[in-house]
Amino acid sequence: MIKAVMMLNTQGKPRLAKFYDYMPVEKQQELIRGVFSVLCSRPENVSNFLEIDSLFGPFSRLVYKHYATLYFVLVFDGSENELAMLDLIQVLVETLDKCFSNVCELDIVFNYSKMHAVLDEIVFGGQVLETSSAEVIKAVEEISKLEAASNSISLVPKSVSGWRGR
Amino acid sequence: MASSNSLMDNLFQRSLEDLIKGLRLGESFFLSKSLEDIRREIKSTDLSTKSIALQKLTYLAALHGVDMSWAAFHAVEVVSSSRFSDKRIGYHAITQSFNDQTPVLLLITNQLRKDLNSSNEHEVSLALECLSRIGTDDLARDLTSEVFTLLGSSKALVKKKAIGVVLRVFDKYHDAVKVCFKRLVENLESSDPQILSAVVGVFCELTTKDPRSYLPLAPEFYKILVDSRNNWDLIKVLKIFAKLALVEPRLAKKVADPICELMRRTVGKSLLFECIRTVVSSLSDQETALKLAVAKIREFLVDDDRNLKYLGLHALSIVAPKHLWAVLENKEAVVKALSDEDPNVKLEALHLLMSMVNEDNVSEISRILMNYAIKSDPLFCNEIIASILLACSRNSYEIIVDFDWYLSLLGEMARIPHCQRGQEIGHQLIDIGTRVKDARLELVRVSRALLIDPALLGNQFLHPILSAAAWASGEFVEFSKTPYEIAEALLQPRTSLLAPSVRAIYIHSTFKVLVFSLGVYFSAQEPTSSPLFEESASSGSSPVNGITYKSISSLVNIIELGLCSLSGTLDVEVQERAKNVLGFIGMIKHKIAEKVTTQESETEASRAVAFMEDVFSEELGPVTSTAQEKVPLPHGLELKESLEDLQEICGEFLKPVVDSNSNSNSFSSSENISFSVAKLRISDQEEASSSSSSHPPESASLLAEHRKRHGLYYLSSQKSDDHNDSNGDNNNTLNEYPPANEISADSFNNKKKRNQSKPRPVVVKLDEGDELKTKPNVSSNDEPLSLAIQTALMGKGKEKEREKYNHERDLDSRIKGRSSGRENKTKKKNGEKSSKHRSRRRSDKEASAAEPVEIPDFLL
Secondary structure, three states: OEEEEEEEEOOOOEEEEEEOOOOOHHHHHHHHHHHHHHHOOOOOOOOOEEOOHHHHOOOOEEEEEEEOOEEEEEEEOOOOOHHHHHHHHHHHHHHHHHHHOOOOHHHHHHOHHHHHHHHHHHEEOOEEOOOOHHHHHHHHHHHHHHHHHHHHHHHHHHHHHHHHHO | OHHHHHHHHHHHOOOHHHHHHHHHHOOHHHHHHHHHHHHHHOOOOOHHHHHHHHHHHHHHHHHHOOOOHHHHHHHHHHHOOOOHHHHHHHHHHHHHHOOOOOHHHHHHHHHHHHHHOOOOHHHHHHHHHHHHHHOOHHHHHHHHHHHHHHHOOOOHHHHHHHHHHHHHHHHHOOOHHHHHHHHHHHHHHOOOHHHHHHHHHHHHHHHHHOHHHHHHHHHHHHHHHHHOOOHHHHHHHHHHHHHHHHHOHHHHHHHHHHHHHHHHHOOOHHHHHHHHHHHHHHOOOOHHHHHHHHHHHHHHHHOOOHHHHHHHHHHHHHHOOOOHHHHHHOHHHHHHHOOOOOHHHHHHHHHHHHHHOOOOOHHHHHHHHHHHHHHOOHHHHHHHHHHHHHHHHHHHHOOOOOHHHHHHHHHHHHOOOOOOOHHHHHHHHHHHHHHOHHHHHHHHHHHHHHHOOHHHHHOHHHHHHHHHHHHHHHHOHHHOOOHHHHHHHHOOHHHHHOOHHHHHHHHHHHHHHHHHHHHHHHOOOOOOOOHHHHHHHHHOOOOOOOOOHHHHHHHHHHHHHHHHHHHHOOOHHHHHHHHHHHHHHHHHHHHHHHHHHOOOOOOHHHHHHHHHHHHHHOOOOOOOOOHHHHOOOOOOOOOOOOOHHHHHHHHHHHHHHHHHHHHHHHHOOOOOOOHHHHHHHHHHHHHHHHHHOOOHHHHHHHHHHHHHHOHHHOOOHHHHHOOOHHHHHHHOOOOOOOOOOOOOOOHHHHHOOOOOOOOOOOOOOOOHHHOOOOOOOOOOOHHHHHHHHHHHHOOHHHHHHHHHHHOOOOHHHHHHHHHHHHOOHHHHHOOOHHHHHHHHHHHHHHHHHHOOOOOOHHHO
16 A cells, blocks of 8 residues: 655655545654655665655655656555556656646646646555556546536636626 | 625635745745635635635645644535535545544535446546545445445446445445455456456455455466566565465465566566565475575676665565575675665665674674774664674574673774764673673673773763773672772773763772772782682782782772762762762771781771672672562552652652662663662662761661562572573572573574584573563454455355356356356345345355355365
């Protein structure tokens, strides 16, 4: 099971954080800070694993990848494969790249909702359900269409009623 | 008015994007201002205003740690919106912030049910995601039938998520197994790769929790293992087999071949690693598979990719306990990895090296590691020291044969510049001193070397070591050849850098040195009983015996000189001890000279010194961590009664007493000793030594009486006569102790070749109190689930048999055949769910009564 997905920038600001077991927000922030403090001390060109028993308890593992200004972090337990999790980060980044064409940190900052749509298609309740970015993009586009449709329907009557109210 | 308010809100409401932009400007008040807005907007009657407010709040909660539990009800409102975008915001907020204790949780049951039945697959998938994250017992129970329906959905997107949600539903509501399990199992034969991935993932999770229940499904998993070309699925299936093979060894043989085939064929490193891990952790008895896996590990170890190197080392550490040869074959690579740049690789290599340690190679490995420790950065250096200390002290120094060597190693550690493990090293010095009689000579030698080095006093991480060394030098001063030098070292000016608690130990040790020297001086003509003296007397040259009037008076003088300045120090502990010694010196000083003039052997002074020697003569043994518990509770002692009133009445009086004694803890021979025991013992000594100058015989008898009365606290060191101290216990009053723990047969013991040239000295071992017991944490929660699963799988063996004959039949007819064997399928479709459940349950119960779980004949 995947326990948490995080995207942090190199200053330690979280850009996306998702914990698959319920956790109070203070605890979440503490873990994010804890992970970053270890991440930022690691040199380049070392392995992509972190020992995080002290943060997430025994048997939990963490892999991360560093892209430009962002760290992509996955925390998981013994029923996932470490290298497969690295591949999953790759899948996630590739998918984002296709969604935003040349994804950068700003895309992730301003497309909070879409980011979650992408992630939710790949990881479902902590389980990896989809690893094909084409399938993910298909689903995400449908969701975007549905959202756009529901917004455009509601906008008209609301504005009309608003004018009438005046 | 209300409507126009909401309109204003709506028109001027900040969107999430505005919020993010605002936050990026970094104004400090912006966050609190936005929260105020959100609190107002979220109460709006307009659902879209409300939902945007909720979205912003969710964002702030996730990334800025803002509490959003207060908005739970608003999330429930938003999720009921008919607009998809609102619904999504609502579900997102719920999954992020709800937990089992959220009071409004039950309000969403109907909304979830409605959305699970929706015709829009994305609405269904939102509801499924929500259920998989926050599903409680009640939600799982109430929505089981919806999940069951969705398991049969024709839309892959819905179906795979329905499969995923089953994990949560089973976990929370075990009876769901009866309803959904069969449909879940059917999907193991699905031709849709997405569905197959999902269901394999679910079974991987289920199997991890309770492997035994899923043994009957081994044939299905085996089929996937052989047929699948998808690495994700194969990894999960391998994980399943890793668990199953541990409970059913025959499976190991069966799957070894296909796994070897995968290892030879695969190019995917993740899959290859999973194969290796499966083999080393669960199939290590399969020789060919293991050999192939170890060969692949070697490829990982020499790979430039540090991830692979790290995982290779990790795999080796799994295989190490059972097949040490695999590690030994790769020893060079492991040692090389110690100097890798990557901290993970270094650490893993270190753990691996420590797993190789046995009594034959402990000195070699320690030497290698010490060399690395000197060169490494502080963090890794201390990691190395810690793991050497841990490995060597394991099970009462099980692997140490040559304690002289080990003590000098401890001494070397103290001299590593980055060393910060003083606490542990000091503890071990004392521990070995109390446990291993034969090592005391070397302990005193090592201690002396540490004490006379003024440079070590400057490093406060080393103070615990110095404290231990000072204690050992005093306690075992009879082994010292140069008491004068030790006294000098204990009184050197730089000791002012020590903490008062350590200083007190220094002074007390000085006292012991003084008493010992005086004892030797006064009894110079009498035969001594110390083994060292006999030895040195026979060899002819004895520095200790040569204590003359001159040397003893200069010893007394330096002690007097060194301590007189301390009698005015602020710390009471130091002051008191210094005064004790000075008082004793004052009493004895002028008598020293008399010795030269009078030939009388029984002077007052010699009696006083003999008495002091008696005070210090009782040997301090190790104390078990459970000693306190073994003291029977005296009748009438009320432990549970609150002492708070007492605190109020005499809180001021109590406090200083505790403070002055708290330092004495560093004196204890074991960190695990319960505090009060250590304190008691120290105060004993203090009491004895301080009062001795005035009423020696009385206090000695008091002390003896005290020890007799509290005999349980003190572990007699006579035990050391016997290695297995349970025999020794019978000789004294300690028969309350249960027999000693048998040393668990460590896998390394098999390879032990006792080094007979030098027998291992006796190590005093205590009962089970030496090792902290860890109670196995059994979660009873899974029991009913495994029962349910086993019931659901009941009769599967039979089906398999039948299928053998009918395996030409196509899938459809087989499913029909299965279901008709148990239950009428048409009933389900007509929606008579309640009756269906009841009768299914009944038939399952009958089945469970009829037959036990069978291991499939597939194995044979």
